[in-house]
Amino acid sequence: MSTSILFIMTLVIGIFMILPFWMIFSKAGYPGALSLTMLIPFVGFLVLRYLAFTEWPIHKKMKEAGVIIK
Amino acid sequence: MEAFANLFRVIFSPTAAFERIKEKPAWWVPAIVFILAAMLYAYISAPLATEFAQQEMMRQSSQMSPEQLEQAQQMLNSPIAKVITMVSTLIAAIVSILIQVGLLHLVSSMLGGSARFAVGLAAIAYANMPIVVQQLVFSINTVFSKTLVMPGFTAMLPRDQATSILGTFLGRIDIFAIWSFALVAVALSIVYKLSKGKAAAVVIGYWTAGTIVAVAASAIGRAVGGA
Numbered sequence: 001m002s003t004s005i006l007f008i009m010t011l012v013i014g015i016f017m018i019l020p021f022w023m024i025f026s027k028a029g030y031p032g033a034l035s036l037t038m039l040i041p042f043v044g045f046l047v048l049r050y051l052a053f054t055e056w057p058i059h060k061k062m063k064e065a066g067v068i069i070k
Numbered sequence: 071m072e073a074f075a076n077l078f079r080v081i082f083s084p085t086a087a088f089e090r091i092k093e094k095p096a097w098w099v100p101a102i103v104f105i106l107a108a109m110l111y112a113y114i115s116a117p118l119a120t121e122f123a124q125q126e127m128m129r130q131s132s133q134m135s136p137e138q139l140e141q142a143q144q145m146l147n148s149p150i151a152k153v154i155t156m157v158s159t160l161i162a163a164i165v166s167i168l169i170q171v172g173l174l175h176l177v178s179s180m181l182g183g184s185a186r187f188a189v190g191l192a193a194i195a196y197a198n199m200p201i202v203v204q205q206l207v208f209s210i211n212t213v214f215s216k217t218l219v220m221p222g223f224t225a226m227l228p229r230d231q232a233t234s235i236l237g238t239f240l241g242r243i244d245i246f247a248i249w250s251f252a253l254v255a256v257a258l259s260i261v262y263k264l265s266k267g268k269a270a271a272v273v274i275g276y277w278t279a280g281t282i283v284a285v286a287a288s289a290i291g292r293a294v295g296g297a
Contacts, residue, residue, distance in 0.1 A: 003145050003148065003150055003151065003154065004150045004153075004154065007154050007157075007158075011161070030176065031171070031172050031175055031176075031187040033168035033169065033171060033172035033175075033187070033191075034172040034173070034175075034176060036165050036168050036169045036172060037169055037172060037173060039165065039169075040169065040283060041283070041286075041287070042283065042286075043173075043279070043283060047173075047176070050176070057179075
């Protein structure tokens with residue numbers, strides 16, 4: 001019984017951990033599936049740095065549409 | 071019907087298949103087939119995998135107290151363990167395909183490629199059909215031989231070395247995986263409009279990064295486990 005509780009808790013924590021990243025990636029214009037890379041040590045670290053230091057697709061689209069970003 | 075035909079077309083005529091997939095990206099068909107194949111193999115191999123895990127545990131039993139050993143054995147043999155195996159396989163299949171597509175989509179976009187995520191998902195899910203063939207071959211082999219099949223060149227090592235660092239590395243050199251990666255390269259060049267050189271570089275980079283992560287995970291696991 002304790003194994004199943006541990007498994008369900010791991011699942012819930014995993015979803016709880018991934019969900020905000022999914023929202024951030026989606027809002028930036030990247031596929032939300034990239035948030036799942038946070039589950040892989042080092043790969044998640046690199047992807048997060050890429051997200052932080054590059055121009056987001058949503059900003060590119062806004063520039064193309066003539067929206068000024070401050 | 072077209073989406074189902076593409077499951078076979080991608081094996082016999084990949085270029086034509088990816089041209090069609092680009093027009094009609096029915097990603098759910100290959101995704102469901104991929105997940106079902108993974109779950110079939112997990113179901114068939116579960117008793118042997120449990121036996122293998124028990125042998126591994128006995129091998130490392132010097133680091134466990136008799137109570138810990140008994141508790142771990144009870145956990146492995148419980149019916150809930152089988153349910154957890156199936157649910158874990160389902161989740162792992164979904165997560166692995168999404169991570170693969172997410173990373174390949176990101177790198178392809180960085181190199182100047184362009185495609186909608188759904189199209190990339192469909193193309194790469196179809197490119198995983200050799201893995202479905204692998205799961206079916208492994209399932210048939212397991213049913214008849216009653217032995218756990220080791221992927222790739224891991225089969226050259228003794229069974230107890232399968233989870234070693236060398237075993238993990240050799241497991242990455244697998245004919246079905248290489249076939250699948252070749253299809254991914256074709257998919258990237260057609261769907262993302264990457265040159266063949268760039269598509270091949272993306273796939274080789276992806277394989278190398280995956281191998282480094284797998285080998286590092288194995289090394290850390292063995293260091294923590296003390297094996």
